[in-house]
Amino acid sequence: MSTSNIGGSSRAESESRVDLGPSRSLALCLPLSFSTLSLCRSICVRPPEERRRGMSEEAVVQIAPSSETADTAPTVALGPDGSQDGVPATGGSSPKPDDADDAASANDLMGINPMDQISRKIVVRGVRKFIKPKNVDKMVSSWISGHEATIKVVKSKKPPKDNWIKLTLADESMVDKLIDLINKGGENGNPMKNDKGQPLFAKRADEMLRNDRAGGDDGDRKRKSNGDGGDTAKRSRHNPPPVRILSKDEVRDKITPLWRLSYKDQLDKKAREMVNKSAMKIVKEIKGKFRTIEKEARRDPNRSKIEVYDWVKAKRPVEMDAPTPSPRQFEYRNKCEFTCGFSLSRKNGSGVEKDDGKVAATGIEAKGELEDENANEEFVKTPACGFLAQGWSGGVYMPHILPNIPDWACGLSDILNDFLKSSPIPPYDSKVHRGLWRVFTLRCSIRTKEALVIVLHAPAKGGAGARDGGLDDYTGTFESEKKRLVEMLTKEAIPVPTRDLPESHVSEPRARDGTDIRVTSIFFQEFDGLSHPPVDHPVQHVVGKKTLDERLGKCTFQISPGAFFQTNTEGAEILYNIVVDRVREVTDNPKETMLVDVCCGTGTIGLTLLKEGVVGKLVGVDIAAPAIEDAKVNAAKNGFADESVTKFVASPAENVMPAILHEIPRSSPVVAVVDPAREGLHGIVIKTLRANERIERLVYVSCNPTGSLVKDASMLCGPPTKKYPGRPFRITRSQPVDMFPLTSHCEMIMTFDRMPMDEYLKYHERSP
């Protein structure tokens, strides 16, 4: 058995050190020397959470100075619409990561988890919307009055126009105490109220994050409008709705909210959203930058106003192509994460619905009725893994009913559920942090017929919540259970699952990928923390191959357990082909052209471009060391091992981009492709790309076109400033690609071309 890291950055740490080590020296042996880079043996990384904090518009009020005040914990992600357990947000913004729309599903998409240390945070709803910052401090102090010895709030965040506040406590042990105090009134039993007498409601931030993850989709899903929220929307947001078993359709509404629409309607909806929430927002942001300069010019006679660029003033400054459809509309996911918990069934043995006698939530075999009385009922709980469609307490729902999940994943979940049901060790209960089995991550290549499983578990001595009493120590049984699980997963072919899919889906030709796929790699990953392991948390290789092989276009790739890979394989081919076209359009001399592949992951985009002959040289950079190791192997696998052709650098792009660009020989034309994680590009990366005018074309692949792309595009295209100097880019093409049918996510390939100098000089007196 060996131990290795799985992908990515240690975003949870306030000051992580990336040791590039001698073997990973950044010195490139390209025609470029990259000598400056080779000096960077050890680089201090400022985690994105810290950077983002500076950008937040929310008031940040320090309550009690403490060593924890320099809190490194990222802020909270909630339901996409800010709702929690069916309680919708009412106006204003919702608690969420400081600048990410939806970090939860982002994680899934990116293979990155920016929400590592939220276990000390709570969100309190029901507070007055408009409170002066100094009174926020007083209000929070009043809540903990008399309990200062045991509860210490180190930070609070109260957005000016919202009715919630986010609190960070000095220690995790204080979280439940404060929640109890607010919701139940502690010893005096009087739940707390705001100064208008309306009740407050507190909840753990990490629980909200899990709800959001369970939701699986972000979009701008409004519960009122998607059919599931009529009654929940009316319910007081201060009383969490009672747990009840959701119907199949309700689960689908939460996880695949577009499932009721025809594929054409899904694409139309995404097309509208890309225009309204991406293109129009970008233009608005860019115009805002001109307005700011104008305001400054009014105040400062040394500064002059800049005329808004003609292309920005045009009727349609950002033309949006129709979304390119996904080759597969159903069962397209090559990666699934199933949370361990309990499935709920009614005490009388019945399950969920009576319409067709099949049960969504609690097992395929049960029958029953969905009635309102099932609210508050005591349920029978069976250990299971699947989706949390309404938070931990709401139970685990089987993937068999979800049209985006393929057969192989459901078949594997059947094996895993059999295992959990028969295991003497219980699933991990994230409310009390007891138990052991936490999350099963499944990845698969339907082309190479390989599947990789990662078993996330608490230490054998049990979850952190059990240790004080010396309870729940599983060291006696863990090793044998581990062995049994490995045997169950590898012994036989993946069983054909009994699916329970919507009619619209069954009527389509089914993919039925499953029976010929084998589990070829198993990893275990021990994690003692309360929320989710950081992406570079070590994994233990237990059985089989250490990587998964995948084929895309003309290339083959190996993927380590934690390295990012697009979750829709056929969709990724389409995506990369469009990038190929966009780069081909500007490479007159492909052999000499250098591609800078920012956030390159396992090298998929760059190597595809090399294979297609549209560029001749490639330098890729990614923060995840395992992904970069994969990229180097992948370069060799695809015939580009020569260091004068490919170079991959394991580092945060912001630390090395200036040096990488500086070292590219003047004779090489340069094209850049960026494909960042959901939070978008670091300011330094944007500044470097913008200031380096050798880059005439930049192809931006974004999985967050309504969020981070808006911010990044406006910084690339706005008038030059001290912070973002250089001739601006302008947007010349926008191509949405539907990588996630049935959900409201959409990928975007936006093409940025440098504004010609003569045009630039029309607006600016001198060249930048």
Ligand SMILES: C[S@@+](CC[C@H](N)C(=O)[O-])C[C@H]1O[C@@H](n2cnc3c(N)ncnc32)[C@H](O)[C@@H]1O
């Ligand atoms: C959407 S994935 C794209 C990966 C790759 N282009 C592909 O298509 O497979 C985003 C990548 O950004 C990387 N990443 C995140 N933050 C980064 C940073 N600050 N610097 C460099 N890479 C980063 C992640 O490790 C991840 O591999």
